[in-house]
Amino acid sequence: RKEVEQDPGPFNVPEGATVAFNCTYSNSASQSFFWYRQDCRKEPKLLMSVYSSGNEDGRFTAQLNRASQYISLLIRDSKLSDSATYLCVVPRSGGYNKLIFGAGTRLAVHP
Amino acid sequence: DAGVTQSPTHLIKTRGQHVTLRCSPISGHKSVSWYQQVLGQGPQFIFQYYEKEERGRGNFPDRFSARQFPNYSSELNVNALLLGDSALYLCASSSSEGVNYGYTFGSGTRLTVV
Numbered sequence: 001r002k003e004v005e006q007d008p009g010p011f012n013v014p015e016g017a018t019v020a021f022n023c024t025y026s027n028s029a030s031q032s033f034f035w036y037r038q039d040c041r042k043e044p045k046l047l048m049s050v051y052s053s054g055n056e057d058g059r060f061t062a063q064l065n066r067a068s069q070y071i072s073l074l075i076r077d078s079k080l081s082d083s084a085t086y087l088c089v090v091p092r093s094g095g096y097n098k099l100i101f102g103a104g105t106r107l108a109v110h111p
Numbered sequence: 112d113a114g115v116t117q118s119p120t121h122l123i124k125t126r127g128q129h130v131t132l133r134c135s136p137i138s139g140h141k142s143v144s145w146y147q148q149v150l151g152q153g154p155q156f157i158f159q160y161y162e163k164e165e166r167g168r169g170n171f172p173d174r175f176s177a178r179q180f181p182n183y184s185s186e187l188n189v190n191a192l193l194l195g196d197s198a199l200y201l202c203a204s205s206s207s208e209g210v211n212y213g214y215t216f217g218s219g220t221r222l223t224v225v
Contacts, residue, residue: 004153034213043201043216044154087153089213098144098167099203099214101153 001026006088006102013109017078021105023088024070033071034089035062038104044087048073078109113138115204115217123223124192132187132220136204142166143185144214145177148199160185189222197224 006023013019025033032051036044048055050071054063061074075082088102116135124130136143142161146154156169160179179185183204189196199221203214 041199041221043218045216046213049213089153091213097159098156098169099146099154101155103151103153 002102003027003100004088004090004102006086006105008103008105010106010108013078013107015078015080015109015111017109018074018076019078019107020075021073021086021088021107022070023072023102024068025088025090025100026069027090027092028066028069030090030092032091033062033064034091034099035060035071035073036087036089036101038085038087040084044101047086075107078107080109080111083107083109115202115215117200117202117217117220119220120218121221121223123225126192126194126224128192128224129188129190130192130222132189132200132202132222133184134187134202134204134217135184136202137206137215140204140206141183142205142207143179143183144203144205145185145187146201146203146216147171148201148219149195150198154201157187192224194224197222 035047037047038044048062050062059076063072085104087104090100118133144159145157148154158177159167163179174190177187199219201219202217
């Protein structure tokens with residue numbers, strides 16, 4: 001089983017739609033989580049951090065379910081500019097530190 | 112403030128050659144990490160350096176090596192290039208050794224091995 005798993009999509013949604021992505025992780029000791037956004041052929045950029053049960057920033061809401069070991073990202077009122085790949089990221093600490101990335105979920109918002 | 116800068120942006124190399132990729136972290140950041148992103152996958156951890164010392168190494172062959180300089184910039188070297196080394200190489204910097212506050216990535220070096 002992969003350490004971080006995401007539905008690869010693509011999710012094709014019309015403008016204004018609400019879309020949700022799920023991510024599962026295997027390390028129950030993980031304390032913090034991130035969602036990164038990556039545009040085609042660009043670097044990943046930090047979208048949201050999740051340290052407790054959830055986080056909200058405008059149209060974006062991230063929720064954490066520790067018991068089930070999954071994180072979700074909800075995007076409301078989708079815009080064309082939201083089209084990108086969304087990467088679920090789990091930090092691993094101890095000994096050395098690294099980010100463990102899921103393979104990403106592709107979102108395409110159409111007019 | 113300049114972000115994380117990487118050079119070159121694109122590179123084409125032949126199998127068997129050697130390549131050096133460079134990264135300058137955000138000013139004041141002492142930690143630099145390298146990631147490899149193959150098309151269709153998420154980035155994979157290669158190295159972390161903090162205060163000029165290697166702190167961690169991912170599951171990559173010895174052909175991959177790196178170092179960090181006194182000004183905290185870093186180089187990633189790959190010897191005996193294989194076709195499978197074709198990828199986007201990302202450098203990330205952070206102010207601390209820890210990872211719980213996320214990283215800022217540079218725009219990457221796209222390496223094509225032919």
